[in-house]
Amino acid sequence: MPAPLDIDQLKTFAAIVxxxxFTRAADSxxxxxxxxxxxxxxxxERIGKPLFVKDGRTNRLTEDGEKLIIYARRMLRLNEETLAAFDENRLEGLLRIGTPDDYADRFLPEIIARFAKSNPNVELYIVCESSNDLGEKMARGELDIALVTHNPRVRQSEVVRTEPLHWVSSANHTAHETTPLPLAVGRRNCQWRQLACSALDSVNREYxxxxxxxxxxxxxxxxxxxxxxxxxPEAALRPGMRILSPADGFPPLAPAQIGIMRRPGVPASLMNAISQHISASLDNITPMPLAAMEESDQGFVQMRPRQRNGHLMPGW
Known part of the structure; x- marks a missing residue:
């Protein structure tokens, strides 16, 4: 019978990724x-495959390394959940979490499911509002942690994910060819609304x-x-949507960024636990690359999942 994989080795492997x-992972x-x-x-030696390959002065994952990191993260999470289930000193209390509804749709199911399994005695109080309103609630001490659109001009947050921001239209209609261009956006102080208007103004596109x-x-x-x-953002694309490019008359957009805000004074054990679950959940979201979106005979945009490399995307 093959010997089991070593959890400590997998933990170090994930730390390197x-x-x-290797140097920064050694510290962590x-x-x-x-x-x-x-x-x-x-x-x-245990896997029987090389996991890293030299790329100049750095090391990058091989195809087998990319495959292993997916399984390694699952095993590490299961190990943590198993230990937590038998921990008599496991976390208890109330944790107040804020997120915009679009982030809630994409991220909260994974976050809540994972956190609840390992911390069944912690009550989660969820608030879904705009990033601006969440920032104000954080300032008043009404929330413990919040996922927000990162905007350093308005509020301080730690960037945990970055992904491309795309102009989108229906694959079956021609709204993007209309003048003036019809827009669906957030309210006046929405960062993405302001970005959209500024980008269209820069190319003199009437909207x-x-x-x-x-x-x-x-x-x-x-x-x-x-x-x-x-x-x-890329991870929010849906079947039936078409990405609009400069060839369609739409200027490129700056990437979208997600940030985490934390309230000082929350017990470190509780804050560290939820922060780790949020980071792991964001890592599990698989964005749709442009190459995975193809137009079918009926004109619909089909979306096919791509293989992830296990890295947490820097930023959004």
Missing amino acids: DAGS VHKTQSAVSMQMRRLE QILFTSWSSTVVASAVLAGLAVSLL
Whole structure:
């Protein structure tokens, strides 16, 4: 019977992927660099495949390394959940979480499911409002942690994910060819609304705001119905949407960023636990690359999942 994989080796392997280097990973797992290198040699021997390949002065994952990191993260999470289930000193209390509704749709199911399994005695209080309102609630101490659109001019947050922001239209309609261009966006102080208007102004594209809502469902519905054009981050693209490019007359957009805000004074054990679950959940979201979106004979945009490399995307 094959020997089981070593959890400590997998933990070090994941640390290297997250940190981007053996040296930084050694600091995070409190080992010497030589010890980290030894662990990776033993892990490669156990797997029977090389996990890293030299790329100039850095190391990057091989195809087998990318495959292993997916399983390694699952095993590490299950290990943590198993230990937590038998921990008599497990976390208890109330944790107040804020997020815009579009982030809630995409991220909260994974976050809540994972956190509840390992911390069944912690009550989660969820607030879904705009990033601006959440920032104000954080300032008043009404929330413990919030996922927000990162905007350093308005509020301070730690960037945890970055992904492309796209102009989108319906694949079955021609709203993007209309003049003035019909838009579906957030309210006046919405960062993405301001970005959209500034970008269109920069190319002298005439537009008209027809739909205003904080609800991502309302905005996406207007787009899919062919009533308006909007802008969405890559992970929020839906079947039936078409990405609009400069060839369609739409200027490129700056990437979308997600930030975490934390309230000082929350017990470190509780804050660290939820922060780790949020980071792991964001890492599990698989964005749709442009190459995975193809137009079918019926004109619909089909979306096919791509293989992830296990890295937490820097930023959004």
